[in-house]
Amino acid sequence: LLLVSGGWNPVAHLFSQAGGTLRYDEDLAALVPGVSRQKVRVAGAARGVFTLEGCLIDGAGERGPVPPGPGGTPYWLVPADDLGGHFVDLQRDVTAADVLRATGAGLRSVEHVKRYTTAGTAHDQGKTSGLLTSAVVAHALGVPVGEVGITSYRAPYTPVSFAALAGRDRGSLHDPVRVTALHEWHAEHGALFENVGQWRRPWYYPRAGESMEAAVLRECRAAREGVAAMDASTLGKIDVIGPDAGEFLDRLYTNLMSSLAVGSIRYGVMCRADGMVFDDGTVIRLAAGHFLVTTTTGNAAAVLDWMEEWLQTEWPSLRVHLTSVTEQWATVALVGPRSREVLASLAPELAVSAADFPFMTWREAEVAGIPARVCRISFSGELAYEINVTSWDGLRLWTAIMSDGRVTPYGTETMHVLRAEKGYPIVGQDTDGTVTPQDLGMSWVVSKKKPDFVGKRSHARADTSRPDRKQLVGLLPDDHGFLLPEGAHLVASAELPEPPVPMLGHVTSSYRSAALGRTFALALLKGGQSRHGERLYAPVGDAMVPVTVTSHVLYDPEGARRDG
The missing domain is CATH 3.30.1360.120 (Probable tRNA modification gtpase trme; domain 1)
Incomplete structure:
Protein backbone atom coordinates (compact mmCIF):
# COMPACT_ATOMS: atom_id res chain seq x y z
CA LEU A 1 0.00 0.00 0.00
CA LEU A 2 1.42 3.39 -1.03
CA LEU A 3 -0.03 6.46 0.67
CA VAL A 4 1.05 9.98 -0.28
CA SER A 5 -0.80 13.21 0.48
CA GLY A 6 0.30 16.73 -0.17
CA GLY A 7 -2.92 18.30 1.04
CA TRP A 8 -5.03 20.62 -1.04
CA ASN A 9 -3.12 23.26 -2.98
CA PRO A 10 -4.27 26.02 -5.32
CA VAL A 11 -3.36 25.61 -8.95
CA ALA A 12 -1.05 28.62 -8.92
CA HIS A 13 1.16 27.71 -11.86
CA LEU A 14 -0.22 30.38 -14.21
CA PHE A 15 0.12 32.95 -11.44
CA SER A 16 3.74 31.91 -10.96
CA GLN A 17 4.38 32.15 -14.72
CA ALA A 18 3.12 35.73 -14.56
CA GLY A 19 5.92 36.51 -12.11
CA GLY A 20 3.90 35.94 -8.94
CA THR A 21 5.39 34.70 -5.67
CA LEU A 22 3.64 32.21 -3.41
CA ARG A 23 3.20 32.45 0.36
CA TYR A 24 2.60 29.62 2.78
CA ASP A 25 -0.79 29.79 4.49
CA GLU A 26 -0.48 28.21 7.95
CA ASP A 27 -4.25 27.76 8.26
CA LEU A 28 -4.60 25.97 4.91
CA ALA A 29 -1.17 24.29 5.07
CA ALA A 30 -0.91 25.28 1.42
CA LEU A 31 0.93 27.67 -0.86
CA VAL A 32 -1.37 30.42 -2.09
CA PRO A 33 -0.80 33.40 -4.43
CA GLY A 34 1.14 36.25 -2.89
CA VAL A 35 2.43 39.25 -4.80
CA SER A 36 2.79 39.49 -8.61
CA ARG A 37 4.92 41.91 -10.58
CA GLN A 38 2.23 41.87 -13.27
CA LYS A 39 -1.33 43.11 -12.97
CA VAL A 40 -2.98 39.80 -12.12
CA ARG A 41 -6.13 39.03 -10.13
CA VAL A 42 -6.63 35.51 -8.80
CA ALA A 43 -10.10 34.19 -7.99
CA GLY A 44 -11.70 31.05 -6.59
CA ALA A 45 -9.78 27.93 -5.75
CA ALA A 46 -6.65 29.40 -7.34
CA ARG A 47 -6.41 31.79 -4.35
CA GLY A 48 -7.19 29.15 -1.76
CA VAL A 49 -10.98 28.83 -1.73
CA PHE A 50 -11.86 25.11 -1.79
CA THR A 51 -15.12 23.22 -1.52
CA LEU A 52 -14.70 19.69 -0.17
CA GLU A 53 -17.60 17.48 0.89
CA GLY A 54 -19.71 20.49 1.71
CA CYS A 55 -17.01 22.09 3.85
CA LEU A 56 -15.73 25.50 2.78
CA ILE A 57 -12.02 25.99 3.32
CA ASP A 58 -11.02 29.60 2.72
CA GLY A 59 -7.62 30.98 3.52
CA ALA A 60 -9.07 34.48 3.57
CA GLY A 61 -12.15 33.75 5.70
CA GLU A 62 -14.17 30.80 6.92
CA ARG A 63 -12.43 27.46 6.79
CA GLY A 64 -12.93 23.84 7.72
CA PRO A 65 -10.48 21.67 9.64
CA VAL A 66 -7.06 20.78 8.36
CA PRO A 67 -6.21 17.13 9.09
CA PRO A 68 -3.96 17.47 12.16
CA GLY A 69 -0.68 15.82 12.96
CA PRO A 70 0.87 15.71 16.42
CA GLY A 71 0.14 19.04 18.11
CA GLY A 72 -2.53 19.96 15.51
CA THR A 73 -0.06 20.75 12.69
CA PRO A 74 0.09 19.17 9.20
CA TYR A 75 1.83 15.83 9.24
CA TRP A 76 4.47 16.01 6.48
CA LEU A 77 6.89 13.29 7.50
CA VAL A 78 6.20 9.92 9.12
CA PRO A 79 9.12 8.99 11.42
CA ALA A 80 10.89 5.76 10.49
CA ASP A 81 14.30 4.18 10.75
CA ASP A 82 14.45 3.87 6.95
CA LEU A 83 12.90 6.68 4.90
CA GLY A 84 13.98 5.07 1.63
CA GLY A 85 10.42 3.92 1.02
CA HIS A 86 8.79 7.24 1.89
CA PHE A 87 8.13 8.72 -1.55
CA VAL A 88 8.04 12.48 -2.12
CA ASP A 89 7.97 12.57 -5.94
CA LEU A 90 6.19 9.56 -7.43
CA GLN A 91 7.33 10.34 -10.98
CA ARG A 92 11.02 10.68 -10.19
CA ASP A 93 11.01 8.06 -7.41
CA VAL A 94 12.45 10.66 -5.04
CA THR A 95 12.12 9.65 -1.37
CA ALA A 96 12.34 11.51 1.92
CA ALA A 97 15.72 9.83 2.38
CA ASP A 98 16.94 11.45 -0.86
CA VAL A 99 15.83 14.89 0.34
CA LEU A 100 17.47 14.42 3.75
CA ARG A 101 20.64 13.27 2.02
CA ALA A 102 20.67 16.55 0.09
CA THR A 103 20.20 18.70 3.18
CA GLY A 104 22.73 16.56 4.97
CA ALA A 105 25.24 17.41 2.26
CA GLY A 106 24.80 21.07 3.12
CA LEU A 107 22.15 22.18 0.64
CA ARG A 108 19.74 24.78 2.01
CA SER A 109 17.94 26.17 -1.06
CA VAL A 110 14.94 24.18 -2.23
CA GLU A 111 16.06 24.94 -5.80
CA HIS A 112 19.39 23.22 -5.09
CA VAL A 113 17.62 20.27 -3.46
CA LYS A 114 15.42 19.99 -6.55
CA ARG A 115 18.44 19.66 -8.79
CA TYR A 116 20.25 17.30 -6.40
CA THR A 117 17.29 14.92 -6.16
CA THR A 118 15.39 15.72 -9.44
CA ALA A 119 12.22 16.20 -7.38
CA GLY A 120 9.75 18.29 -9.36
CA THR A 121 11.49 17.85 -12.73
CA ALA A 122 9.16 15.24 -14.20
CA HIS A 123 6.42 16.16 -16.62
CA ASP A 124 3.99 17.34 -13.91
CA GLN A 125 6.61 19.94 -12.84
CA GLY A 126 6.04 19.44 -9.13
CA LYS A 127 2.27 19.34 -9.30
CA THR A 128 2.15 16.51 -6.74
CA SER A 129 5.57 16.82 -5.13
CA GLY A 130 6.34 20.53 -4.88
CA LEU A 131 4.94 21.28 -1.45
CA LEU A 132 5.95 17.86 -0.09
CA THR A 133 9.56 18.50 -1.05
CA SER A 134 9.56 21.95 0.56
CA ALA A 135 7.96 20.58 3.74
CA VAL A 136 10.55 17.79 4.12
CA VAL A 137 13.35 20.32 3.53
CA ALA A 138 11.79 22.59 6.19
CA HIS A 139 11.57 19.66 8.60
CA ALA A 140 15.24 18.80 8.03
CA LEU A 141 16.37 22.40 8.48
CA GLY A 142 14.02 23.10 11.40
CA VAL A 143 12.47 26.17 9.77
CA PRO A 144 8.88 27.06 8.77
CA VAL A 145 7.69 25.79 5.39
CA GLY A 146 6.98 29.35 4.32
CA GLU A 147 10.64 30.26 4.80
CA VAL A 148 11.79 27.48 2.49
CA GLY A 149 9.45 28.48 -0.33
CA ILE A 150 8.70 26.48 -3.44
CA THR A 151 10.63 25.64 -6.63
CA SER A 152 9.79 27.41 -9.89
CA TYR A 153 6.86 26.02 -11.83
CA ARG A 154 7.25 25.55 -15.54
CA ALA A 155 4.62 24.89 -18.15
CA PRO A 156 2.85 22.69 -18.97
CA TYR A 157 0.88 22.25 -15.75
CA THR A 158 -1.18 19.47 -17.31
CA PRO A 159 1.09 16.68 -18.60
CA VAL A 160 1.43 16.57 -22.39
CA SER A 161 1.98 13.29 -24.22
CA PHE A 162 5.10 12.79 -26.31
CA ALA A 163 2.84 12.15 -29.30
CA ALA A 164 1.28 15.59 -28.87
CA LEU A 165 4.72 17.17 -28.61
CA ALA A 166 5.77 15.37 -31.79
CA GLY A 167 2.59 16.65 -33.44
CA ARG A 168 2.71 16.49 -37.21
CA ASP A 169 6.36 15.39 -37.28
CA ARG A 170 5.41 11.80 -37.96
CA GLY A 171 5.46 9.69 -41.09
CA SER A 172 4.51 11.60 -44.21
CA LEU A 173 3.69 14.65 -42.08
CA HIS A 174 7.27 14.98 -40.81
CA ASP A 175 7.92 17.73 -43.35
CA PRO A 176 5.19 19.76 -45.08
CA VAL A 177 4.50 18.59 -48.64
CA ARG A 178 3.95 21.46 -51.04
CA VAL A 179 2.47 20.97 -54.49
CA THR A 180 1.94 23.40 -57.33
CA ALA A 181 -1.35 24.39 -58.89
CA LEU A 182 -0.56 21.97 -61.74
CA HIS A 183 0.10 18.93 -59.54
CA GLU A 184 -3.20 17.23 -60.33
CA TRP A 185 -2.44 17.23 -64.06
CA HIS A 186 1.08 15.86 -63.53
CA ALA A 187 -0.21 13.00 -61.37
CA GLU A 188 -2.98 12.12 -63.83
CA HIS A 189 -0.48 11.99 -66.71
CA GLY A 190 1.92 9.58 -65.08
CA ALA A 191 4.62 11.90 -63.79
CA LEU A 192 7.03 10.50 -61.25
CA PHE A 193 7.93 13.04 -58.59
CA GLU A 194 11.00 14.04 -56.64
CA ASN A 195 11.29 16.16 -53.52
CA VAL A 196 12.92 19.54 -54.05
CA GLY A 197 12.96 21.41 -50.78
CA GLN A 198 9.42 20.78 -49.55
CA TRP A 199 7.99 20.71 -53.08
CA ARG A 200 6.86 17.66 -55.00
CA ARG A 201 8.13 18.36 -58.51
CA PRO A 202 7.60 16.24 -61.65
CA TRP A 203 10.84 14.31 -62.13
CA TYR A 204 10.04 12.86 -65.56
CA TYR A 205 7.01 11.58 -67.50
CA PRO A 206 7.58 7.94 -68.51
CA ARG A 207 5.44 6.45 -71.23
CA ALA A 208 4.32 2.82 -71.11
CA GLY A 209 7.35 0.54 -70.91
CA GLU A 210 9.77 3.46 -71.00
CA SER A 211 12.78 3.58 -68.68
CA MET A 212 13.88 6.75 -66.96
CA GLU A 213 16.86 7.06 -69.28
CA ALA A 214 14.70 6.74 -72.39
CA ALA A 215 12.08 9.16 -71.05
CA VAL A 216 14.64 11.84 -70.19
CA ALA A 420 24.30 21.30 -67.54
CA GLU A 421 24.89 21.05 -71.30
CA LYS A 422 24.98 24.85 -71.27
CA GLY A 423 27.19 24.98 -68.19
CA TYR A 424 24.58 26.68 -66.02
CA PRO A 425 25.45 25.74 -62.41
CA ILE A 426 22.95 24.70 -59.78
CA VAL A 427 23.66 26.36 -56.44
CA GLY A 428 24.07 23.61 -53.88
CA GLN A 429 24.92 20.96 -56.46
CA ASP A 430 27.74 22.52 -58.46
CA THR A 431 28.67 24.71 -55.51
CA ASP A 432 29.48 23.67 -51.97
CA GLY A 433 29.87 26.86 -49.97
CA THR A 434 33.50 27.34 -51.01
CA VAL A 435 32.89 28.59 -54.56
CA THR A 436 33.01 32.18 -55.80
CA PRO A 437 31.36 33.49 -58.99
CA GLN A 438 34.83 33.64 -60.51
CA ASP A 439 35.32 29.93 -59.76
CA LEU A 440 32.20 29.26 -61.81
CA GLY A 441 33.58 31.16 -64.77
CA MET A 442 31.21 34.06 -64.10
CA SER A 443 33.55 36.98 -63.50
CA TRP A 444 31.25 38.92 -65.81
CA VAL A 445 28.50 38.89 -63.18
CA VAL A 446 30.70 40.68 -60.62
CA SER A 447 30.38 44.42 -61.17
CA LYS A 448 33.50 46.52 -61.30
CA LYS A 449 31.45 49.73 -61.17
CA LYS A 450 29.74 49.33 -57.81
CA PRO A 451 31.57 50.66 -54.77
CA ASP A 452 30.40 47.77 -52.61
CA PHE A 453 28.18 44.71 -52.24
CA VAL A 454 28.00 41.87 -49.75
CA GLY A 455 31.11 39.76 -50.33
CA LYS A 456 33.04 42.30 -52.44
CA ARG A 457 35.84 42.77 -49.90
CA SER A 458 36.34 39.01 -49.66
CA HIS A 459 36.88 38.79 -53.42
CA ALA A 460 40.01 40.93 -52.91
CA ARG A 461 41.58 38.40 -50.53
CA ALA A 462 44.61 36.49 -51.82
CA ASP A 463 42.88 33.20 -51.12
CA THR A 464 39.96 33.91 -53.47
CA SER A 465 42.30 34.64 -56.38
CA ARG A 466 44.58 31.61 -56.00
CA PRO A 467 45.12 29.94 -59.40
CA ASP A 468 44.68 26.49 -57.84
CA ARG A 469 41.18 27.11 -56.50
CA LYS A 470 38.55 24.55 -57.46
CA GLN A 471 36.85 25.82 -60.60
CA LEU A 472 33.92 24.59 -62.68
CA VAL A 473 34.88 22.51 -65.73
CA GLY A 474 33.34 19.97 -68.07
CA LEU A 475 34.41 16.33 -68.23
CA LEU A 476 34.16 13.97 -71.21
CA PRO A 477 34.74 10.28 -70.42
CA ASP A 478 36.75 8.41 -73.05
CA ASP A 479 33.96 5.85 -73.08
CA HIS A 480 31.05 7.85 -74.49
CA GLY A 481 28.55 5.56 -72.81
CA PHE A 482 30.06 5.59 -69.31
CA LEU A 483 28.12 7.68 -66.78
CA LEU A 484 30.42 9.02 -64.09
CA PRO A 485 28.89 8.81 -60.62
CA GLU A 486 28.28 12.19 -59.03
CA GLY A 487 30.73 12.73 -56.21
CA ALA A 488 33.49 10.71 -57.88
CA HIS A 489 36.99 12.07 -57.15
CA LEU A 490 39.49 13.10 -59.80
CA VAL A 491 43.18 12.21 -59.72
CA ALA A 492 46.13 12.89 -61.99
CA SER A 493 47.40 9.37 -62.62
CA ALA A 494 45.97 6.05 -63.71
CA GLU A 495 48.04 4.43 -60.94
CA LEU A 496 47.01 5.43 -57.45
CA PRO A 497 49.97 6.26 -55.19
CA GLU A 498 50.15 5.20 -51.57
CA PRO A 499 47.69 7.08 -49.36
CA PRO A 500 47.08 9.89 -48.84
CA VAL A 501 46.13 10.25 -52.52
CA PRO A 502 46.13 13.87 -53.81
CA MET A 503 42.59 14.65 -54.93
CA LEU A 504 42.23 17.28 -57.64
CA GLY A 505 38.48 17.68 -57.52
CA HIS A 506 35.16 15.89 -57.77
CA VAL A 507 32.22 15.38 -60.11
CA THR A 508 29.22 17.61 -59.27
CA SER A 509 26.79 16.73 -62.08
CA SER A 510 26.74 13.83 -64.52
CA TYR A 511 24.25 13.09 -67.31
CA ARG A 512 23.57 11.30 -70.56
CA SER A 513 23.00 13.83 -73.35
CA ALA A 514 20.83 13.40 -76.42
CA ALA A 515 22.22 16.61 -77.98
CA LEU A 516 25.85 15.59 -77.47
CA GLY A 517 25.23 11.92 -78.24
CA ARG A 518 27.28 10.88 -75.23
CA THR A 519 27.68 11.18 -71.47
CA PHE A 520 29.30 14.23 -69.89
CA ALA A 521 29.84 15.72 -66.46
CA LEU A 522 30.55 18.95 -64.63
CA ALA A 523 33.20 19.05 -61.92
CA LEU A 524 35.00 21.32 -59.50
CA LEU A 525 38.69 20.94 -60.30
CA LYS A 526 41.78 22.60 -58.83
CA GLY A 527 43.00 25.16 -61.34
CA GLY A 528 40.36 23.80 -63.69
CA GLN A 529 40.15 26.79 -66.00
CA SER A 530 43.78 26.26 -67.04
CA ARG A 531 43.46 22.48 -67.39
CA HIS A 532 41.26 22.27 -70.50
CA GLY A 533 42.43 19.39 -72.65
CA GLU A 534 44.17 17.51 -69.82
CA ARG A 535 43.64 13.81 -69.22
CA LEU A 536 42.57 12.91 -65.66
CA TYR A 537 41.15 9.82 -64.01
CA ALA A 538 38.13 9.05 -61.87
CA PRO A 539 38.44 6.02 -59.55
CA VAL A 540 35.12 4.18 -59.88
CA GLY A 541 35.09 0.90 -58.04
CA ASP A 542 38.20 -1.00 -59.12
CA ALA A 543 38.49 0.90 -62.42
CA MET A 544 40.31 4.11 -63.28
CA VAL A 545 38.04 5.91 -65.75
CA PRO A 546 39.92 8.29 -68.09
CA VAL A 547 38.30 11.66 -68.73
CA THR A 548 39.23 14.79 -70.67
CA VAL A 549 38.82 18.22 -69.08
CA THR A 550 36.93 20.71 -71.21
CA SER A 551 34.94 23.91 -70.91
CA HIS A 552 31.87 23.67 -68.72
CA VAL A 553 29.81 25.00 -71.68
CA LEU A 554 29.46 21.93 -73.87
CA TYR A 555 26.46 22.85 -76.03
CA ASP A 556 26.05 25.91 -78.26
CA PRO A 557 28.85 27.91 -76.60
CA GLU A 558 28.09 30.89 -78.87
CA GLY A 559 24.52 31.08 -77.55
CA ALA A 560 23.08 31.31 -81.05
CA ARG A 561 20.05 29.11 -80.27
CA ARG A 562 18.80 31.35 -77.48
CA ASP A 563 17.04 33.72 -79.90
CA GLY A 564 15.63 31.00 -82.13
Missing part, protein backbone atom coordinates in the same frame (compact mmCIF):
# COMPACT_ATOMS: atom_id res chain seq x y z
CA LEU A 217 16.38 11.53 -73.56
CA ARG A 218 13.01 11.88 -75.30
CA GLU A 219 12.12 14.96 -73.26
CA CYS A 220 15.54 16.49 -73.96
CA ARG A 221 15.14 15.97 -77.71
CA ALA A 222 11.73 17.65 -77.60
CA ALA A 223 13.21 20.71 -75.88
CA ARG A 224 16.20 20.88 -78.24
CA GLU A 225 14.41 20.06 -81.50
CA GLY A 226 10.74 21.01 -81.04
CA VAL A 227 8.92 22.46 -78.06
CA ALA A 228 8.52 21.33 -74.44
CA ALA A 229 7.08 22.75 -71.25
CA MET A 230 7.95 22.48 -67.56
CA ASP A 231 6.14 23.49 -64.38
CA ALA A 232 8.53 26.08 -62.90
CA SER A 233 6.12 27.38 -60.25
CA THR A 234 8.35 26.32 -57.36
CA LEU A 235 11.01 28.94 -58.07
CA GLY A 236 11.15 31.37 -55.17
CA LYS A 237 9.58 34.74 -55.91
CA ILE A 238 10.03 37.82 -53.72
CA ASP A 239 8.48 41.23 -54.30
CA VAL A 240 10.94 44.02 -53.45
CA ILE A 241 9.02 47.27 -53.26
CA GLY A 242 9.96 50.79 -52.19
CA PRO A 243 11.85 53.92 -53.22
CA ASP A 244 15.17 52.35 -52.20
CA ALA A 245 14.53 48.93 -53.74
CA GLY A 246 17.21 49.39 -56.42
CA GLU A 247 19.82 50.49 -53.90
CA PHE A 248 18.95 47.55 -51.65
CA LEU A 249 19.40 45.02 -54.48
CA ASP A 250 22.67 46.67 -55.53
CA ARG A 251 24.05 45.96 -52.07
CA LEU A 252 23.01 42.30 -52.13
CA TYR A 253 23.79 41.24 -55.71
CA THR A 254 27.27 41.17 -57.22
CA ASN A 255 26.06 43.07 -60.28
CA LEU A 256 24.16 46.33 -60.73
CA MET A 257 20.37 46.16 -60.46
CA SER A 258 19.36 49.79 -59.98
CA SER A 259 20.20 50.55 -63.62
CA LEU A 260 17.77 47.92 -64.90
CA ALA A 261 15.08 49.45 -67.10
CA VAL A 262 11.41 48.84 -66.41
CA GLY A 263 10.39 45.93 -68.62
CA SER A 264 13.84 44.31 -68.46
CA ILE A 265 15.32 41.34 -66.61
CA ARG A 266 18.82 40.69 -65.30
CA TYR A 267 20.49 37.55 -64.01
CA GLY A 268 22.15 38.02 -60.64
CA VAL A 269 24.24 36.23 -58.02
CA MET A 270 24.21 36.77 -54.27
CA CYS A 271 27.30 36.06 -52.18
CA ARG A 272 27.75 35.64 -48.47
CA ALA A 273 30.06 38.01 -46.62
CA ASP A 274 32.93 35.58 -47.31
CA GLY A 275 32.45 36.07 -51.05
CA MET A 276 31.09 32.57 -51.69
CA VAL A 277 28.01 32.03 -53.86
CA PHE A 278 24.82 31.96 -51.81
CA ASP A 279 22.09 31.94 -54.47
CA ASP A 280 21.30 33.03 -58.00
CA GLY A 281 18.26 33.94 -60.03
CA THR A 282 16.67 36.71 -62.04
CA VAL A 283 15.63 40.23 -61.11
CA ILE A 284 12.65 41.60 -63.02
CA ARG A 285 11.88 45.33 -62.88
CA LEU A 286 8.13 45.82 -62.88
CA ALA A 287 8.07 49.55 -62.03
CA ALA A 288 10.38 52.26 -60.77
CA GLY A 289 10.12 51.06 -57.19
CA HIS A 290 9.03 47.47 -57.77
CA PHE A 291 11.26 44.49 -58.51
CA LEU A 292 10.43 40.78 -58.60
CA VAL A 293 13.34 38.60 -57.51
CA THR A 294 13.43 34.89 -58.31
CA THR A 295 15.49 32.40 -56.31
CA THR A 296 16.32 28.73 -56.48
CA THR A 297 13.51 26.47 -55.26
CA GLY A 298 15.32 25.12 -52.22
CA ASN A 299 16.73 28.48 -51.13
CA ALA A 300 13.58 30.62 -51.35
CA ALA A 301 13.01 30.89 -47.61
CA ALA A 302 16.72 31.28 -46.85
CA VAL A 303 17.06 34.13 -49.35
CA LEU A 304 14.05 35.98 -47.93
CA ASP A 305 15.46 35.52 -44.43
CA TRP A 306 18.86 36.77 -45.63
CA MET A 307 17.33 39.84 -47.25
CA GLU A 308 15.22 40.62 -44.17
CA GLU A 309 18.25 40.28 -41.90
CA TRP A 310 20.25 42.84 -43.85
CA LEU A 311 17.28 45.16 -44.22
CA GLN A 312 16.26 45.07 -40.57
CA THR A 313 19.63 44.90 -38.82
CA GLU A 314 22.13 46.63 -41.10
CA TRP A 315 20.20 48.95 -43.39
CA PRO A 316 16.97 49.89 -41.55
CA SER A 317 17.02 53.35 -43.13
CA LEU A 318 16.28 51.89 -46.57
CA ARG A 319 12.63 52.30 -47.55
CA VAL A 320 11.96 48.77 -48.78
CA HIS A 321 9.35 46.10 -48.12
CA LEU A 322 9.79 42.41 -48.94
CA THR A 323 6.97 39.95 -49.63
CA SER A 324 7.17 36.29 -50.58
CA VAL A 325 4.85 35.67 -53.55
CA THR A 326 6.04 32.19 -54.52
CA GLU A 327 2.62 30.60 -54.03
CA GLN A 328 0.77 33.45 -55.73
CA TRP A 329 2.19 32.76 -59.20
CA ALA A 330 2.11 29.67 -61.37
CA THR A 331 4.99 29.61 -63.85
CA VAL A 332 5.28 27.56 -67.03
CA ALA A 333 8.56 27.40 -68.94
CA LEU A 334 7.90 27.03 -72.68
CA VAL A 335 11.14 25.85 -74.29
CA GLY A 336 12.47 24.96 -77.71
CA PRO A 337 12.96 26.25 -81.25
CA ARG A 338 9.20 26.05 -81.88
CA SER A 339 8.19 27.72 -78.61
CA ARG A 340 7.65 31.06 -80.36
CA GLU A 341 5.09 29.44 -82.68
CA VAL A 342 3.17 27.94 -79.78
CA LEU A 343 3.20 31.20 -77.81
CA ALA A 344 2.06 33.14 -80.86
CA SER A 345 -0.94 30.82 -81.25
CA LEU A 346 -1.85 31.19 -77.55
CA ALA A 347 -1.25 34.96 -77.40
CA PRO A 348 -2.22 36.39 -80.81
CA GLU A 349 -2.05 40.00 -79.55
CA LEU A 350 1.55 39.61 -78.33
CA ALA A 351 4.38 40.60 -80.66
CA VAL A 352 6.76 37.67 -80.29
CA SER A 353 9.45 38.30 -82.88
CA ALA A 354 13.05 38.54 -81.72
CA ALA A 355 13.07 42.24 -82.46
CA ASP A 356 9.78 42.95 -80.66
CA PHE A 357 10.43 40.69 -77.71
CA PRO A 358 14.18 40.41 -77.10
CA PHE A 359 15.96 38.19 -74.62
CA MET A 360 15.74 39.20 -70.91
CA THR A 361 12.66 41.37 -71.25
CA TRP A 362 9.07 40.80 -70.16
CA ARG A 363 5.65 41.67 -71.53
CA GLU A 364 2.11 41.70 -70.20
CA ALA A 365 -0.30 39.82 -72.44
CA GLU A 366 -3.26 37.49 -72.49
CA VAL A 367 -2.12 33.91 -72.97
CA ALA A 368 -4.95 31.45 -73.66
CA GLY A 369 -7.29 34.25 -72.59
CA ILE A 370 -5.56 34.58 -69.19
CA PRO A 371 -3.79 37.77 -68.06
CA ALA A 372 -0.10 36.85 -67.88
CA ARG A 373 3.38 38.19 -67.42
CA VAL A 374 5.61 36.61 -70.08
CA CYS A 375 9.38 36.68 -69.60
CA ARG A 376 12.03 35.89 -72.22
CA ILE A 377 14.25 33.82 -69.91
CA SER A 378 16.09 30.62 -70.75
CA PHE A 379 17.55 28.07 -68.35
CA SER A 380 18.05 25.62 -71.22
CA GLY A 381 19.98 27.72 -73.74
CA GLU A 382 17.10 27.36 -76.19
CA LEU A 383 14.54 29.92 -77.26
CA ALA A 384 12.31 29.98 -74.19
CA TYR A 385 9.61 31.87 -72.33
CA GLU A 386 8.46 31.78 -68.72
CA ILE A 387 4.73 32.46 -68.54
CA ASN A 388 3.44 33.64 -65.15
CA VAL A 389 -0.23 33.67 -64.21
CA THR A 390 -2.01 33.65 -60.87
CA SER A 391 -2.03 30.27 -59.16
CA TRP A 392 -5.80 30.12 -59.65
CA ASP A 393 -5.27 30.18 -63.43
CA GLY A 394 -2.19 27.92 -63.52
CA LEU A 395 -3.97 24.68 -64.41
CA ARG A 396 -6.02 26.38 -67.12
CA LEU A 397 -2.86 27.81 -68.70
CA TRP A 398 -1.03 24.47 -68.57
CA THR A 399 -4.02 22.62 -70.04
CA ALA A 400 -4.19 25.12 -72.90
CA ILE A 401 -0.48 24.68 -73.63
CA MET A 402 -0.70 20.90 -73.55
CA SER A 403 -3.79 20.89 -75.79
CA ASP A 404 -1.67 22.43 -78.57
CA GLY A 405 -0.49 18.90 -79.40
CA ARG A 406 3.08 19.87 -80.20
CA VAL A 407 4.27 20.37 -76.63
CA THR A 408 6.05 17.67 -74.61
CA PRO A 409 5.98 17.97 -70.82
CA TYR A 410 9.36 17.58 -69.15
CA GLY A 411 10.52 17.28 -65.56
CA THR A 412 13.39 18.28 -63.34
CA GLU A 413 15.78 15.60 -64.60
CA THR A 414 15.54 16.91 -68.16
CA MET A 415 15.88 20.46 -66.84
CA HIS A 416 19.16 19.45 -65.19
CA VAL A 417 20.51 17.87 -68.37
CA LEU A 418 19.63 20.91 -70.48
CA ARG A 419 21.16 23.43 -68.08
